[in-house]
Amino acid sequence: MIRIENLHKSYTTGVNKLHVIKGIDLRIEAGELVSIMGSSGSGKSTLLNIVGILDNYDQGSYHLDNMLITEMSEKKAALLRNKYIGFVFQSFNLISFKNAMENVALPLYYQNVSRKKRNIAAMEFLDRMGLKDWANHLPNELSGGQKQRIAIARSMITKPKIILADEPTGALDTATSYDVMKLFKEINDLGITVIIVTHEKDISEMTNKIIRLKDGLIESVNGTKILVEDHVNEMSNV
């Protein structure tokens, strides 16, 4: 599903050049439930942004569903995001003036689905999340867990191939976090690839594959160390 080879990314701020991702090779197959861990500054958010086509990369290649993702117009990027990827954020990022149902329906709005149809679809997903009764409430009338479930419903409504979650449990208490993780597992059981960025060990342990990043490189996958030499070997193999 995701094939990343020798990915490099650096940011330039003024005269300083910050090399954030220093050659990552990564394969994630369809239907995997993956967590990406790492301390801050390890490049995990940047990696997620690149995977989510929110940011571009400098070197290497990124294939999504066998399609090379490279420099493209914002319009095309928006269409691809809308079609392939669902986003879940730490701070939920719901639109404050839209009620739960409208928030869930929003991605379909960008596909020009009629209001009636998208609201029906949104109600269906809210029902699955057990939030049908909250459909007409605004985000500030809901608890953190409810908000995150609405955000998850929103990410699922376009039936994406991948769901990218950036610290989805970061703002939730433990019990709610576990509920949310249960939800991700259920989504994963439907065959959707789920990638979760987190720094909580217990959360990552609920996934099938744990990728640790350190200083812009993959340090280990499921605890198996990947040595720098391996990187060099892999690079020479390509």
Next chain:
Amino acid sequence: MFDLDRWQEIYTALKSNKLRTFLTAFGVFWGIFMLMVMLGSGKGLENSVFEDMGDFASNSAFIWAQKTSMPYEGYPRGRNYNFTNDDMKALKDNIDEIDLLSPRLQGWAAGDGQNNVTRGLKTGAFNIQGDYPQINLIDPNKMLKGRFVNDKDIEESRKVCVIGPRVLEVLFNKEEEPIGQYIRIKGVYFQVVGVFKPKNKINIGGDKEQTIFLPFTSLQKAYNFGDEVHYFSVTAKENIPVSIVDKKCRDLIRERHHINPADDQAVGGFNLEEEFNKMRGLFKGIAALMWIVGVGTLLAGVIGVSNIMLIIIKERTKEIGIQRALGATPAKIISQIIMESVFLTAFAGYIGMVFGVFLIEAINYLLETSGANTDMFKHPGVDFNIAISALIILVVSGIFAGMIPAQRAISIKPIDALRDE
């Protein structure tokens, strides 16, 4: 356009800071309000002037004899000469472009300081003019009673006269019937055959309110004017500029009276077409000035809208970032922001326009009902066309006002917008 989600967004964005929205809208409101009021007032001024001109033939010219200023064919400069009855015939015969030709003799003027007309014990000083019937087509008067001078009067040099409203007032009692009565003008009795009222405020050769028209030939003969003509009024045939007729008449006069063809001073006169054009030019200038000031004010308002939109974008950076992550294309974001800005400008502008037109109409209504003396200001009003062009200006400026903020909005990368710090 009729997309509920868009309107919801617009409503929320504008509602979030009501005072700010109101003040921004007020800038645009004031701009268009001023534009409407100024253009409406300009129209009022213009109407008053052109209504004063009434149906005075705008393709008319007037020429009269003056002293020559150049020597010619043995004659010295500074020579006096008169237009004559023969000139009239020559002008008519030789210049095809002339439509109406009316000679005039100015007998006496109201301002001469002497009473020149008496009727019984009543007496007064009036303008005594000798005219052809054609003058009433060039400078039309309304006949209150009786008739104007006619061809028979001219032919037979009848001793009849047509009197203005002021003359009627001075020489007759209120209930008296003036038609058929005799008045004595400089010792000669004339029978009143008509009472007129001026239809415009262009007075050539004295205030028409206090004028008595005699048949041209009667005045010429009764008071020994010989074959003298004081001035000619001419109009051009349809589609011919009167300036051409004016020039041809002057050339012919100069030729007939042995005047240097280059002597412009020898024939005095003016043509109304030029005067009309000057007036029109003046009012075009006034209108242009008003547009510049009005549009300038409007522009200030629109820049205000643009500024506020930039702030709104800044406040909504995160929201826009979310929308873009979820698949909103840049075009969608741009059209949303431009629609917001167009809505704000068009709505505020429309209110301004309605208020402006309302004020102008109210003034118009008050002027008309109060019956105030409104020589300088008549029927102010805003053309439908002007209102439409103002609306178009509003929408276009709304689009421009939204353009920079929209550009700003899509230049923000979604990842920057979504950053949690």
